[in-house]
Amino acid sequence: MTEKPIKAAGISKIYKSFLGKRATVLHDISLDVEEGEIFGLLGPNGSGKTTLISIFSTLIFPERGSLSILGMDARRDSKEIRKVINISTAKPNFPWSLTVRENLRYYGMLYGLCGSALSQAVEDQIDAFELGDFRDMTFENLSTGLKQRLSLAKAMLNHPRLLFLDEPTTGLDPDISIKTRRLIKRIHEEENIPVVLSTHYMPEAEMLCDRIAFLRNGRIVAMDTPSNLKKHLGLGERIVITYEGSADIVAIQSLPGVLAIKSEIGRLEIVIDRVEDSLDRIVKLFCAAKILNITIREPDLEDVFLELAR
Numbered sequence: 582m583t584e585k586p587i588k589a590a591g592i593s594k595i596y597k598s599f600l601g602k603r604a605t606v607l608h609d610i611s612l613d614v615e616e617g618e619i620f621g622l623l624g625p626n627g628s629g630k631t632t633l634i635s636i637f638s639t640l641i642f643p644e645r646g647s648l649s650i651l652g653m654d655a656r657r658d659s660k661e662i663r664k665v666i667n668i669s670t671a672k673p674n675f676p677w678s679l680t681v682r683e684n685l686r687y688y689g690m691l692y693g694l695c696g697s698a699l700s701q702a703v704e705d706q707i708d709a710f711e712l713g714d715f716r717d718m719t720f721e722n723l724s725t726g727l728k729q730r731l732s733l734a735k736a737m738l739n740h741p742r743l744l745f746l747d748e749p750t751t752g753l754d755p756d757i758s759i760k761t762r763r764l765i766k767r768i769h770e771e772e773n774i775p776v777v778l779s780t781h782y783m784p785e786a787e788m789l790c791d792r793i794a795f796l797r798n799g800r801i802v803a804m805d806t807p808s809n810l811k812k813h814l815g816l817g818e819r820i821v822i823t824y825e826g827s828a829d830i831v832a833i834q835s836l837p838g839v840l841a842i843k844s845e846i847g848r849l850e851i852v853i854d855r856v857e858d859s860l861d862r863i864v865k866l867f868c869a870a871k872i873l874n875i876t877i878r879e880p881d882l883e884d885v886f887l888e889l890a891r
């Protein structure tokens with residue numbers, strides 16, 4: 582049986598300030614990452630995502646708990662682990678006066694590549710991440726999106742068996758974010774490696790992740806597949822009706838399955854369990870009004886997050 586990419590049990594992390602004050606920023610984190618999955622760490626600023634990724638990638642060590650990465654002990658075997666993992670972070674910082682190609686060669690050498698193997702690995706990543714037109718541009722002159730692409734290319738140079746991405750689209754324009762997400766999906770499919778990805782952007786987690794752990798104040802408050810999270814939290818679908826005239830709001834509120842309603846002039850938002858059972862009855866309660874539009878949407882992770890934060 583192959584070992585799980587990540588097996589973490591009871592991880593706690595305490596930071597000490599230079600005045601000796603101690604702050605526990607991760608509390609008793611236990612999770613496993615399975616072979617081939619994209620595992621999302623989702624949470625607001627300061628919830629502990631980067632700290633946890635730093636622990637998983639053996640950059641720092643926890644005060645408590647046990648951690649196995651690809652079957653190796655995170656503390657004892659950290660040197661071996663670092664050879665077979667890689668990481669790309671938001672706002673990557675590379676030697677600013679080196680070009681894209683020189684930066685990749687520099688990292689390739691750090692990973693022990695030389696000669697034709699190094700040249701080939703660099704060219705492969707330049708091709709894979711469509712960096713050919715920018716190969717001779719220095720890091721300082723690259724746009725934020727290109728810096729992120731270079732960082733992803735660097736992260737794939739050693740063909741990692743486990744990849745960490747810390748907020749891979751933070752600070753990118755929406756269209757560049759979409760492109761970057763597609764790139765991440767493609768890497769994951771082509772290389773078939775497990776990926777641990779942190780984000781505070783719900784649609785990103787929903788689009789990319791097989792499973793998600795929500796972190797809040799250093800604790801996991803929920804962990805499941807995106808669809809189970811939506812289901813188990815009892816989040817209903819959202820029906821938004823815009824209309825002219827008057828509707829029987831009180832009657833709608835007391836229909837079975839209606840979890841909540843938000844009423845404004847000419848607009849009614851209904852959160853409902855199993856929309857198909859009640860849509861017909863809802864519409865009938867608008868007989869004295871003219872319905873202008875009806876939209877129905879499934880709950881997204883933003884709704885889950887708001888629910889968990891309550």
Ligand SMILES: Nc1ncnc2c1ncn2[C@@H]1O[C@H](COP(=O)(O)OP(=O)(O)OP(=O)(O)O)[C@@H](O)[C@H]1O
Pocket residue numbers: 596597598606624625626627628629630631632633781
């Ligand atoms: N080196 C450090 N020394 C002391 N405290 C730290 C250190 N690094 C992080 N922290 C604290 O640990 C907590 C978790 O920080 P972390 O950076 O892991 O959160 P995050 O979820 O990645 O946040 P963000 O979304 O802003 O990136 C925060 O309260 C932060 O201030």
Ligand SMILES: [Mg+2]
Pocket residue numbers: 630631632747748
């Ligand atoms: Mg962070």
